[in-house]
Amino acid sequence: MKFEVVRSGLETRARLGRLSLAHGVVKTPVFMPVGTQATVKTMTPAELDESGTEMIVCNTYHLYLRPGHRRIQALGGLGKFMNWSRPILTDSGGFQVYSLAALSRVTDEAAEFQSHIDGSRHLFTPELVVEIQEALGSDIAMCLDECPPYPVSRQKAEEALCRTKLWAGRCQKAQKQDTNLFAIVQGGTYPELRRRSATELVELDFPGYALGGLCLGEPSGLTYELVDSVTDVLPSDRPRYLMGAGYPEDIIEAVKRGVDMFDCVLPTRNGRTGTAFTSKGRLIIRNARYSDDKRPLDEACDCYTCRNFSRAYLRHLFIAGEALGPRLLTFHNIWFFQSLMKQIRAAIDKGKFESWSRLFLDRYQSGKAG
Amino acid sequence: MKFEVVRSGLETRARLGRLSLAHGVVKTPVFMPVGTQATVKTMTPAELDESGTEMIVCNTYHLYLRPGHRRIQALGGLGKFMNWSRPILTDSGGFQVYSLAALSRVTDEAAEFQSHIDGSRHLFTPELVVEIQEALGSDIAMCLDECPPYPVSRQKAEEALCRTKLWAGRCQKAQKQDTNLFAIVQGGTYPELRRRSATELVELDFPGYALGGLCLGEPSGLTYELVDSVTDVLPSDRPRYLMGAGYPEDIIEAVKRGVDMFDCVLPTRNGRTGTAFTSKGRLIIRNARYSDDKRPLDEACDCYTCRNFSRAYLRHLFIAGEALGPRLLTFHNIWFFQSLMKQIRAAIDKGKFESWSRLFLDRYQSGKAG
Numbered sequence: 001m002k003f004e005v006v007r008s009g010l011e012t013r014a015r016l017g018r019l020s021l022a023h024g025v026v027k028t029p030v031f032m033p034v035g036t037q038a039t040v041k042t043m044t045p046a047e048l049d050e051s052g053t054e055m056i057v058c059n060t061y062h063l064y065l066r067p068g069h070r071r072i073q074a075l076g077g078l079g080k081f082m083n084w085s086r087p088i089l090t091d092s093g094g095f096q097v098y099s100l101a102a103l104s105r106v107t108d109e110a111a112e113f114q115s116h117i118d119g120s121r122h123l124f125t126p127e128l129v130v131e132i133q134e135a136l137g138s139d140i141a142m143c144l145d146e147c148p149p150y151p152v153s154r155q156k157a158e159e160a161l162c163r164t165k166l167w168a169g170r171c172q173k174a175q176k177q178d179t180n181l182f183a184i185v186q187g188g189t190y191p192e193l194r195r196r197s198a199t200e201l202v203e204l205d206f207p208g209y210a211l212g213g214l215c216l217g218e219p220s221g222l223t224y225e226l227v228d229s230v231t232d233v234l235p236s237d238r239p240r241y242l243m244g245a246g247y248p249e250d251i252i253e254a255v256k257r258g259v260d261m262f263d264c265v266l267p268t269r270n271g272r273t274g275t276a277f278t279s280k281g282r283l284i285i286r287n288a289r290y291s292d293d294k295r296p297l298d299e300a301c302d303c304y305t306c307r308n309f310s311r312a313y314l315r316h317l318f319i320a321g322e323a324l325g326p327r328l329l330t331f332h333n334i335w336f337f338q339s340l341m342k343q344i345r346a347a348i349d350k351g352k353f354e355s356w357s358r359l360f361l362d363r364y365q366s367g368k369a370g
Numbered sequence: 371m372k373f374e375v376v377r378s379g380l381e382t383r384a385r386l387g388r389l390s391l392a393h394g395v396v397k398t399p400v401f402m403p404v405g406t407q408a409t410v411k412t413m414t415p416a417e418l419d420e421s422g423t424e425m426i427v428c429n430t431y432h433l434y435l436r437p438g439h440r441r442i443q444a445l446g447g448l449g450k451f452m453n454w455s456r457p458i459l460t461d462s463g464g465f466q467v468y469s470l471a472a473l474s475r476v477t478d479e480a481a482e483f484q485s486h487i488d489g490s491r492h493l494f495t496p497e498l499v500v501e502i503q504e505a506l507g508s509d510i511a512m513c514l515d516e517c518p519p520y521p522v523s524r525q526k527a528e529e530a531l532c533r534t535k536l537w538a539g540r541c542q543k544a545q546k547q548d549t550n551l552f553a554i555v556q557g558g559t560y561p562e563l564r565r566r567s568a569t570e571l572v573e574l575d576f577p578g579y580a581l582g583g584l585c586l587g588e589p590s591g592l593t594y595e596l597v598d599s600v601t602d603v604l605p606s607d608r609p610r611y612l613m614g615a616g617y618p619e620d621i622i623e624a625v626k627r628g629v630d631m632f633d634c635v636l637p638t639r640n641g642r643t644g645t646a647f648t649s650k651g652r653l654i655i656r657n658a659r660y661s662d663d664k665r666p667l668d669e670a671c672d673c674y675t676c677r678n679f680s681r682a683y684l685r686h687l688f689i690a691g692e693a694l695g696p697r698l699l700t701f702h703n704i705w706f707f708q709s710l711m712k713q714i715r716a717a718i719d720k721g722k723f724e725s726w727s728r729l730f731l732d733r734y735q736s737g738k739a740g
Binding site: 292304309312316 | 407408409411412413414415416436437441444445446451452453661662664674678679680682683686687689690692693694696697698
């Protein structure tokens, strides 16, 4: 892996980068759609390509349980399995173990949990999680972390960051391949804990650092403050990844603070449930006001959905329960996020990020989507 | 509308034709995928084009109830609404009124029914059904028919064919545009009633004729016999349409007997539920034997699905409940049916339909799909 900062911000800490990985080069700031179970829901790899997607996130917990990492390895690795030829980052599964599985017990040794699929019992050690991700053939693997929910007490947050650091060291030692392993900064909503976590992980020297346990429902202002509290502790020559962000405004604020990588289920999940992101804000397609609306979702968009279908038709698909509806909105939303990232990169390149972001947000927050 | 028989069978009654309609030329024998609610389930119009689909079938009953034919008309007609630029045939809704809606009462005057969506009461007269299809802008509209289920007594079958003929006459008189209105031959499983129905409808002089009330579960041999009983009564210069067929073997047998047009939910419905049609027969993708199978669904197929995904991956998508699975199998199945029709047309053109069909069916019925 090679990470080059092509241009650093003048007005802000925003930066333009190039992340070179085994399966290709990724321009940063990058938005990675989420393909939890080896598929970005409803989309083909060809459509992800078309949307400008350069990298996706898959999930260790899910793929370990089903269809199994050894099976995927025998089928040629995750990229070949799902026919995605560009880079893949795999999340460690720490978050899913805590949020999705029935959790039995966490000790410094391991996290024991029950599968959300069949209730079977499993043990995730830092070593196993590295082994799984190496079997999958991830371009970037994540350390196993302890990810407490929001809100969390200072004491619990401190325990989680200690364990996360301990596990990060064990993950590092468990590597058998030249895997790009990123560490995850924890520390709850406590800026000094976040700084301490970042400082300790930097001492271990990872090729990249993620901010975990954020975007879990805390106020945006607090998220930005916590991002601020660590980005200058993290080395400027390593990529920074804000896990689970987010809304366009969150991405913009985090880029401003020096974050390079993002992933979020928003474009896919909201697409499936009928919310479209547009240059003028969000639009709920089931709303009766769109019944006879001949306009595309976003008149400023030139994705396949907007070039070919009216709001009236898209609303009909959702009301009639037709699978094409979620598909067309998902595609539009991913296109919207990738178009946002292109605009962000262009603005940084021109040294105009601050003014561009004001214009974008004025329009996006105008409430005139419909 | 113009229908030309380009080549008539030498060995069989199979024939090659060209059907010229307002929205384009359709090569016959043609297979029309079903887009009941103004969408061929999970597919984009671009994918239908790519599969070789030249014409689709939509449904009057469904579109009248939701989103409403007047709304579709105001949005520019059905083709524009769903962004399908090629021809559309609309089924009259007679079948759905009998099979799907809670039916209150049928008289010679009209069919009164309750919506399967909200229980609201509606009345379909032959005149209204023509009016709806004219509002939708169908390239081919169907007369309202009475479609009894299988099995049906001779008396009921006779009543249904009398009413169907009465309604066909009223539909003809109700036309306000130059719509291509096809009549529907009924008569249950009674060859002499079928011949009578066909003879009476031919006297009324329609541009095309359909065989209704078949492919409803009766033995295939009986279907073929009933098709045989009418195809020579129907004028050879008009297209013949076997509604609801069917399996590849049924299409081949009907083509042999002089049928030109087919529609069926099989490729889409089976695709959604995990059954793929292949050159060696059907394949149930959820089967555990495919867990580690690197091969495509059909090694003889070059559709997007077969060029890019293994059975192991497709199985994973179905087992994990991922929407991409139904999408990829539906695409493959429609491609398979269109490829079948291309082979049929090429074989008729070469005067080799009989020998081609033996080869195709030997392979297709070999039971070696998996």
